[in-house]
Each structure stands twice: as C-alpha cells, then as structure tokens.
Amino acid sequence: YCDDIVVASKGLDQHIADLREVLTRLREANISLGPGKSFAGFPSAVVLGKQVDSFGTSTTEAKTDAIRKIHFPKTLLALESFIGLAGSMRHHVKGYASIMEPLES
Structure with a gap:
C-alpha cells in the first residue's frame, strides 16, 4: 500500500x-x-506533515504554532503527550536530547 x-x-x-x-x-x-x-512542479510541498523543499525538511507553520500554544503539562499523561509531540520535532531542535533528558528520566 x-x-x-x-x-x-x-x-x-x-x-x-x-x-x-x-x-x-x-x-x-x-x-x-x-x-x-x-x-x-511545486518548489515545496507538505509530505507526511513536514515541509519538503530543496533545502530539506522543516516543520510546518501550523505545527510550530500548535506547539507554541501548548500549556504546561500538569499530569503525567499530559507530559507523555508533550514528549511524544516534541519527539516528532527532535531533528529541528539543537540539543534536543539534553533539553528533554530531565523530563524523560
């Protein structure tokens, strides 16, 4: 498929x-x-939720805006959800592992 x-x-x-x-x-x-x-013939496109162009891949503006609007997680389930979302953007965040380490331990 x-x-x-x-x-x-x-x-x-x-x-x-x-x-x-x-x-x-x-x-x-x-x-x-x-x-x-x-x-x-388009110079860029959104493929599988990522912006793809001649420079490579980047996040979409919609995804970046959604992350900016997230409230601080107040429960373990909300924290796990945030970690999952943040993980989808790990390739675009310098030092991601170091930043997330305190939340994941």
Missing part, C-alpha cells in the same frame, strides 16, 4: 523526465493517481 509518491529532481528538464518515468511505471503496474492530490 502506497499513499504518497514524491518525485524530486535537480532541475525542470530532469523533473519532467523523472515524472514521465514514474507515470510510465505506474501505468504499467495499472496504478492510478487521484487528481485531487496530484501536484507537479
């Missing part, structure tokens, strides 16, 4: 060639795409 396909290329000409190759293989495998979820 495959829900998303991402085709990234070095330039427009290469991207067109890459798209042709992917679409040909999908057609040969009798796999169809939903036109409502198809985007081509």
